[in-house]
Amino acid sequence: MDLGQWHYFLSLERDFERTLDYVELAEENHKAYSNEYAKLLLLVGSEVDIVAKILCKDINAASTASNILHYQTEICARFAGMHTIEIDIPRYRMSVLPWLDWGNTPLSSPGWWRSYNNVKHGRDANFNEASQGNVTAALCGLLALHLYIHRDTGHLQPYPKLLEFAFPQTLVARGSGKTLPGV
Template sequence: MIVKEPFIFPHWNYFLCLEDDVIRLSRWVEFSQRNLDCYSIEIARLLMSVSAEVDVVARLLCKNLNPASKADTIGKYQQEISASFPTIPKALASIPRHGIELYPWSEWVAARTPPKWWSATNKVKHHRESHFHQATLENLLDAMGGLLVLLTLYYRKEVHRLMPLSQLFIPKAFLINMGDNHVRFIDRA
């Protein structure tokens, strides 16, 4: 018997694990416009887990773009990632099954502006007693979309090898670095 060890994409595998939890959540909370403000302990747990992975992947992406990078905050990630991918605020992820389109990095059109879901995560994490209501379905879905976009950029040279594909989220249009800071949209839907 010959067993070939496949190349492992650890952050993609973690995304799929988080996505599985989000899919299970959809059995209890319908992903619809009416429920976007819904919040719960489970949504808070997932939001904090997803945002923590965004932090990890954003740091790795910055290191890939600039090996000397010392980026360690959302503001510094924004500076470095936006410099290489200036159209990231237009990056689109969708959840076709529920008719949802996400622009998770849209706040990055303004300098030093964190995404709404990132700010909500920090408020829920540090001031849960007064901001628990910000652990919403909308913030969770945007955070997942944000993670998907970062993973697409991080694995951009290997994106075609990410298997299995996401069951819920589709990066309809996302950014690919073409070298020399030339960026184009590519549609994978």
């Protein structure tokens, strides 16, 4: 399996980690916004779109899913409970549930995804949504999608440095440690 997207995720994670030299990752700072967070939110959001489409094609080669609500329909139908996946950030004693909004009825996109679109289509009016909290959640959402794509991989390496989901005890679905909801 091509690991190009995985290495790109790791590059995005490194870029995010560098921002923590200036703004500590903390609940109190989740509303902090900057040009760097705007850049990262746009890059991560775009990659979520790409990787979600890949996951939908992995689930069903004939998939025509083309937006976040289509992805939600296909991914959640295949992986019941996916919306409850929790990504840990042990260094900061945090956990993020990036897809929790996918458990809502009617269908809805995550708040960080709406912020991504608001920044993408109207940065002048919505620049404050390019925040640490939204980038953190988006990056966790991207990791979650990768975990589902690589659910049958023994050990997806190299491991992320900041975000965690039972690395290295198990990738996701086998052995000890956490398991992916719906797998």
